[in-house]
Amino acid sequence: MTQEYIISLKNLCKSYNTKENLTVEALKDINLDVKENDFICIVGPSGCGKSTMLRIIAGLETATEGKIIYEGRELQKPTKDIGMVFQDYSLLPWRTVLDNIALGLEFKGVSKNKRLDIASRYLELIDMTRFGKAYPYELSGGMQQRVAIARALANDPHVLLMDEPFGALDAHTRILLQKELLRIWERNKKTIMFVTHSVDESVYLADKVIVMSRNPGEIKEIINIDMERPRDRGDIKYATMTSKILKMLEVS
Amino acid sequence: MSKAIRNTITSFIVPILFIFTWAIFATKLNNPMILPQINQVLNNFVHATDDFIGLGSIPRNIIVSLIRVLLGYCVGVIIALPLGIFMGYKESISNLFSKFINTLRPVPALSWVPLVLAWFGLASLATFFGVPYGPKQVFFDNFKFAMIFIIGMGTFFPVVSGAAFGVKNVPKTLIESAKVLGASNRDIFFKILIPAAGPNIINGLRGGLGSAWGCLVAAEMLPGSLSGLGYLITHAYELARTDLVVTGIICIGVVGALLDYIFVVVEKRRFSWLGR
Numbered sequence A: 001m002t003q004e005y006i007i008s009l010k011n012l013c014k015s016y017n018t019k020e021n022l023t024v025e026a027l028k029d030i031n032l033d034v035k036e037n038d039f040i041c042i043v044g045p046s047g048c049g050k051s052t053m054l055r056i057i058a059g060l061e062t063a064t065e066g067k068i069i070y071e072g073r074e075l076q077k078p079t080k081d082i083g084m085v086f087q088d089y090s091l092l093p094w095r096t097v098l099d100n101i102a103l104g105l106e107f108k109g110v111s112k113n114k115r116l117d118i119a120s121r122y123l124e125l126i127d128m129t130r131f132g133k134a135y136p137y138e139l140s141g142g143m144q145q146r147v148a149i150a151r152a153l154a155n156d157p158h159v160l161l162m163d164e165p166f167g168a169l170d171a172h173t174r175i176l177l178q179k180e181l182l183r184i185w186e187r188n189k190k191t192i193m194f195v196t197h198s199v200d201e202s203v204y205l206a207d208k209v210i211v212m213s214r215n216p217g218e219i220k221e222i223i224n225i226d227m228e229r230p231r232d233r234g235d236i237k238y239a240t241m242t243s244k245i246l247k248m249l250e251v252s
Numbered sequence B: 001m002s003k004a005i006r007n008t009i010t011s012f013i014v015p016i017l018f019i020f021t022w023a024i025f026a027t028k029l030n031n032p033m034i035l036p037q038i039n040q041v042l043n044n045f046v047h048a049t050d051d052f053i054g055l056g057s058i059p060r061n062i063i064v065s066l067i068r069v070l071l072g073y074c075v076g077v078i079i080a081l082p083l084g085i086f087m088g089y090k091e092s093i094s095n096l097f098s099k100f101i102n103t104l105r106p107v108p109a110l111s112w113v114p115l116v117l118a119w120f121g122l123a124s125l126a127t128f129f130g131v132p133y134g135p136k137q138v139f140f141d142n143f144k145f146a147m148i149f150i151i152g153m154g155t156f157f158p159v160v161s162g163a164a165f166g167v168k169n170v171p172k173t174l175i176e177s178a179k180v181l182g183a184s185n186r187d188i189f190f191k192i193l194i195p196a197a198g199p200n201i202i203n204g205l206r207g208g209l210g211s212a213w214g215c216l217v218a219a220e221m222l223p224g225s226l227s228g229l230g231y232l233i234t235h236a237y238e239l240a241r242t243d244l245v246v247t248g249i250i251c252i253g254v255v256g257a258l259l260d261y262i263f264v265v266v267e268k269r270r271f272s273w274l275g276r
């Protein structure tokens, strides 16, 4: 089956009713087509509906209007093909690293030996073989986020949604994890939708940057980043891209 | 000196000071009605297996009390634990029960006695199972439904609150991250909610056991009670045997602390992942 797009958002709208009986248009008329294996970054001011968009695609929230086409079919409920990584890692604190990575496989009913086998492979992928038996509280934030990424990947999703996954990390760890994520993405070929507050991060990672504006939450601009990877932050083109996106965010 | 040894020594300072003060006052007052001598009380423990004031030995009284508490505790837990878990799980169930439970919570167990007696009378495990008269009957007659009810009431509130609070306060992102990994509702309940609420549930169970043990004296003041630590205290008081009263108090305290210690061990073993 050949599809041009793996995910298409069609006229997606989401409004919330607040306690004061006001209507917040978190998303208004979002149309977006995502090609398979694309790395998409979404930037925009706080409250413009970035999280809401990912949460609807993940099936954690339902759209008020519009629909999501996934692999040619309308998406109705959460599917294991779409994984998500949260900003706060949300590992299960009572499980070891290995058992955390194996969680999705356990839900799928994969036998114990097999799932530990697969989990160990992903542990290797994130370069944390020594920590299989550790508990989350024994890990740094960066390590916990790597485990969360491995946990999502172990389920072998086609699409990986990431909501500010590196937002709570220091600049150094952040850059390390960006490289690591690119390495994993190039090796495993996933479609990634990545929300970030950092324009630099979006230019470093993305094939396409979606710039959003708020009140109502709309897509303002879609920018293609045609630069070879690994990208050089000192490159003049890199700097131009970054300032271009920053300017757009300023006026929104 | 290692930290463990230092901690152990520290924990003995206050009890030793207490015993000293007791000894001084007991000698000064020289009135066993007000404060018994330490050696009198010690003597009771040395002769623990003797028959005291016609109520049997100390170990026997401890065992009777312990069984009463555990029976009442089990009944309380069997009702409170699932109820608490479901109250934490579904807001509608919580709305249904929480006002009612919060109204009953402050009522002391003792105030139920008249009603409970009217409901259950002197019915016991012996009458319920129709144990024929004999030593067995005497033993099983110790476990009156009225007592079990009072102790169960004491157990109920801490357990229900701990479970409801624990399940309700499981971080939403844990549940959501499980959902996107493909968890069914059943998975979420058993693999996320229950283990995540575990520490609070155990805390409730611990409070419940403490409260159950605390209700013991009240339960054993019920008519028809003829043994147990609570009854030993009441009866010793009537006979002006304050040394036995103190003996009973010490037993209640020590057994209660040992029961509590079980939970300390469970928490250490099972909840090391809390990283405290």
Ligand SMILES: Nc1ncnc2c1ncn2[C@@H]1O[C@H](COP(=O)(O)OP(=O)(O)OP(=O)(O)O)[C@@H](O)[C@H]1O
Binding pocket: A016, A017, A018, A024, A025, A026, A044, A045, A046, A047, A048, A049, A050, A051, A052, A053, A217
């Ligand atoms: N459950 C909810 N109830 C009511 N309003 C909500 C709810 N969730 C989100 N909103 C509103 O929807 C809008 C978009 O929220 P969203 O969390 O998607 O923003 P965001 O772009 O992810 O912001 P941030 O960058 O701060 O994470 C906000 O105005 C927010 O107040």
Ligand SMILES: [Mg+2]
Binding pocket: A050, A051, A052, A163
């Ligand atoms: Mg957000």
